[in-house]
Amino acid sequence: MIAARSIPVVVAPMAGGISTPELVAAVCSAGGFGFLAAGYLSEEALAEQIATTRSLTSEPFGVNLFVPGERSDVDLEPYRRRVEAEADRYGVAAGPPHWDDDQYQAKVELVIAERVPVVSFTFGAPEKSTVDRLHEVGAEVVVTVTTPREARVAAEVGADLLCVQGMEAGGHRAVFDDDERSAGGGPLYGLLAALRMVQAEVDLPVVAAGGLVHGADVAAVLAAGAVAAQLGTAFLVCDEAGTQPAQRSEIASGQRETGVTRAFSGRPARGLVNRFMTEHGPEAPAAYPQLHHLTKPVRGAAGKAGDPEAMSLWAGQTYAQARPLPAAELVSRLVEEARQAVERARGLL
Ligand SMILES: Cc1cc2nc3c(=O)[nH]c(=O)nc-3n(C[C@H](O)[C@H](O)[C@H](O)COP(=O)(O)O)c2cc1C
Incomplete structure (x- = not known):
């Protein structure tokens, strides 16, 4: 399905x-493909987004969908005290640091029913049983991987892509x-290296994601064997995205470094380095989604x-090159740039 789209973006x-329905619909209508993000959504909210899209x-x-992980039994008290101090500062109460499964099974049932x-x-x-049920209703199953080992596991459960x-x-x-001994939760492979190693490990089509912001980047990963390029940050500042104004202006100013942190959610994630990340990141335990719930009111108050x-x-990493455009316009620029990049490369070979 993804590989058959007229535009491999x-x-x-x-x-x-x-990810709003408007953003996903704009990219799909332009010939690309898009995903609604079910993470953190209730089953009802996801159903509504599917209908709107x-x-x-x-x-x-x-x-x-977010696949639920193991419940970590790490002591959260020291980190809770840090976040409570932040909550005082923003005039809110810290959230309850509970573990949950993000209504995973209910959302699996919903996507099958829909x-x-x-x-x-x-x-x-x-x-594998979930993959089999998705296949029974004709769905294509994609699993996101960061290493060849994960690729092997995904292939074993029957992923299509x-x-x-x-x-x-x-x-x-x-x-x-999430390997707590490593800042990135595991080996930090750059995208081209990961693509090469994954393709050597398993014989499945791959979509490439990470730092792609220009059409030449799209061309690069297609040349490296991908069937499509998946871009997140490049679309963050599109008109249809639900990105908050403060995040849009930080992206536009392009002044911050990015870094990988567990500070906000307990799972490694890359974002613009700010005070919260610098002060608390090094102390954040590997406890997802407990830290996500704990810090939610602080993040919300800061955003407001x-x-x-x-x-x-x-x-x-390439956020400073993101262009604030309507999503369909961004898709057509990416295609044009990718074609030019291919022409240029052809002239060199
Ligand atoms: C704001 C933001 C939210 C994201 N949320 C999700 C998500 O819900 N599910 C997911 O699989 N990936 C998520 N990602 C990761 C993307 O799928 C993708 O790997 C990433 O955006 C690619 O790198 P790029 O942002 O440099 O394009 C998110 C990325 C960003 C920037």
């Missing part, structure tokens, strides 16, 4: 209100098991106040 799922486009689109044609998974591989995520990527790293220093400003 995918707008990444971006949870937390960024269907009312905006007759083209197919996908849904992305016959969503492409379902992608991150933070792990679904069970892999989304290979390089360490350049904005947002959460897709690592299956337009204060970028305690928001999770997820963005990939």
Whole structure:
């Protein structure tokens, strides 16, 4: 399904209100492909987003789900005290640091019942029985991977396609098991390296994600074997994205470094470096989604106040090159640039 689209550009799922039905519909109607982000959404809210997207486009689109991980029994008290101090500062109460499964099973049932044609998974591989049920209703199953080992696991459960995520990527790293001894939760492979290693490991079509912001980048990953390029940050500043104003202006000013942190959610994720990340990141335990719930009121209050220093400003390494355009216009520029890049490369070979 993804490989058959006329334009090999995918707008990444971006949870937390960024992936709107309008954004997904605009990219799909332009000939690309897009995913709604089911992460953090209730089953009802996801159903509503699917219906709205269907009312905006007759083209197919996908849904992305967070695979629940193991419940960590790490002591959260020291980190809770830090976040409580932040909560005082922003005039809110810290959230309850509970573990939950993000209504995973209910959302799996929903995408099956709704016959969503492409379902992608991150933070792990679904069970083989889930993949089998999705196949029974004709869905294509995508699993996001960061290493050849994860690619092997995804292939074993029957994935049709892999989304290979390089360490350049904005947002959460897709690592299956967050290794707390490593800042990135596992090996930090750059996208081209990851693509090469994954393709050597398994014989499945791959979509490439991480730091792609220009059409020449799209051409590069197609040349490296991908069937499509998945871009998140490049679409963050599109008109249709639900990105908050403070995040848009930080992206536009392009002044911050990006870094990988567990500070906000307990899982490694790449975002613009700010005060919260610098002060708390090194102390943050590997406890997802407990930290996500704990810090949620602080992030929310900071966002409302337009204060970028305690928001999770997820963005990939190339964020400063993101262009604030309508999504369809961005898609057509990416295609044009990719064609030019291919021509240029052809002249060199
Ligand atoms: C704000 C933001 C939110 C994201 N949320 C999700 C998500 O819900 N599910 C997912 O699989 N990936 C998510 N990602 C990661 C993307 O799928 C993709 O790997 C990444 O955007 C690629 O790197 P780029 O941002 O440099 O283009 C998110 C990325 C960003 C920037």
